Amino acid sequence: MPKADLLDPAGKAVANALQRKGNKEIANVRIGKRIELHYETAPSEADLEAAKQIAADFLSNGIIEDVVSVTVEN
Amino acid sequence: MRIGVVTFPGTLDDRDAKRAVRLAGAEPVSLWHADTSLQNVDAVVLPGGFSFGDYLRCGAIAAQAPIMKTIIDAANGGLPVLGICNGFQVLVEAHLLPGGLTRNEHQHFICRDQKLIVENVDTAWTNQFSIGQEITIPLKNGEGGYIADEETLKRLEGDGLIAFRYSDVNPNGSVNNIAGLRNERGNVVGLMPHPEHAVEPGFGPDTPLAMRSGVDGLQFFKSVINQVVNA
Numbered sequence: 001m002p003k004a005d006l007l008d009p010a011g012k013a014v015a016n017a018l019q020r021k022g023n024k025e026i027a028n029v030r031i032g033k034r035i036e037l038h039y040e041t042a043p044s045e046a047d048l049e050a051a052k053q054i055a056a057d058f059l060s061n062g063i064i065e066d067v068v069s070v071t072v073e074n
Numbered sequence: 075m076r077i078g079v080v081t082f083p084g085t086l087d088d089r090d091a092k093r094a095v096r097l098a099g100a101e102p103v104s105l106w107h108a109d110t111s112l113q114n115v116d117a118v119v120l121p122g123g124f125s126f127g128d129y130l131r132c133g134a135i136a137a138q139a140p141i142m143k144t145i146i147d148a149a150n151g152g153l154p155v156l157g158i159c160n161g162f163q164v165l166v167e168a169h170l171l172p173g174g175l176t177r178n179e180h181q182h183f184i185c186r187d188q189k190l191i192v193e194n195v196d197t198a199w200t201n202q203f204s205i206g207q208e209i210t211i212p213l214k215n216g217e218g219g220y221i222a223d224e225e226t227l228k229r230l231e232g233d234g235l236i237a238f239r240y241s242d243v244n245p246n247g248s249v250n251n252i253a254g255l256r257n258e259r260g261n262v263v264g265l266m267p268h269p270e271h272a273v274e275p276g277f278g279p280d281t282p283l284a285m286r287s288g289v290d291g292l293q294f295f296k297s298v299i300n301q302v303v304n305a
Binding site: 002 | 130173176177247
C-alpha cells in the first residue's frame with residue numbers, strides 16, 4: 001500500500017469519482033497492489049520467510065510503500 | 075573519452091543520449107541491459123523511457139538487470155553515472171541515490187521546457203555550470219514527484235546533495251522543488267528533466283533569443299568530459 005502520509009493520486013481520482021456517483025459516505029480511497037507468488041509445491045515456512053524478504057527488498061519500496069501482509073493461500 | 079549509454083527493454087532516449095554524447099565531443103558506446111561488461115567506458119548514462127514497461131515500480135526491474143550490478147560497483151568506485159528521468163528512477167531503485175519518485179501530484183503526464191536552478195557544481199556532470207545559474211531543459215514524465223523522509227531531506231539540504239531545483243513552477247509536486255540529486259562523492263547525478271534534448275540548435279527548448287535554440291543540456295556531457303580529461 002502507498003504510505004498513509006503520502007498523496008495517492010489514483011486513490012484520490014477514484015474517491016472523486018465515487019463522490020460524483022453519489023457515494024458521499026466514502027471519505028477517501030487508497031489503492032495498493034496484490035502480488036501472488038506461485039510455487040510448484042506447497043510453500044514451506046522457509047519459503048514464506050523468503051517471500052517476506054522478497055516483498056521487503058524488491059516487490060515494495062519502503063520509501064513510498066508499506067507491505068501490509070505476506071500470507072500463504074491455497 | 076568513451077561514454078556508455080544503457081539500453082533496457084522499453085528505453086526510449088538512448089539514441090538521443092548517444093547523439094548528445096557525440097555532439098559534446100565524446101564517443102558513445104551502446105551498453106545492453108543483459109550484459110555485464112562496461113566495455114571500458116569512462117562514464118555511463120542511464121537514459122529515459124519506460125524500462126520494463128514501468129511494471130512493479132518505475133525503474134525497479136531495471137535496477138536488478140545484470141548490467142546494473144556492474145554499474146553499481148563501478149559507481150561506488152567513482153565512475154561517473156548520469157540518470158535521466160527513468161534513469162533517475164533506476165538510480166533511486168538501485169540505492170545509488172536516496173528517496174523515491176511518485177506519480178505527479180496533479181496526475182497528468184507533463185511535457186514542457188522547464189527552467190531549473192543549478193544548486194551544485196561540484197559533480198562530474200555539473201562542473202561546467204555556475205551555482206545559481208538558470209537553465210532550460212525539457213521535462214517529460216508521469217512519475218516525477220520526488221519524495222524522501224524528513225531525515226533524508228535534512229541530509230540532502232545540509233550536505234548540498236541537491237543538484238537542481240525547479241524554477242518558476244514545481245511541475246510534479248516534488249518536495250523542496252527537487253529536480254535532481256548528486257551523491258556524496260559527486261560522481262552520480264540523477265534528474266527528471268532531459269539534458270539530451272537540449273544539445274543542438276534547432277532541436278532544443280525555446281529561449282528568449284530564438285525558437286528551439288536552447289543547448290543548456292550540452293554542459294552536462296561537457297562536464298563529464300572535462301572531469302575525465304582532467305582526472
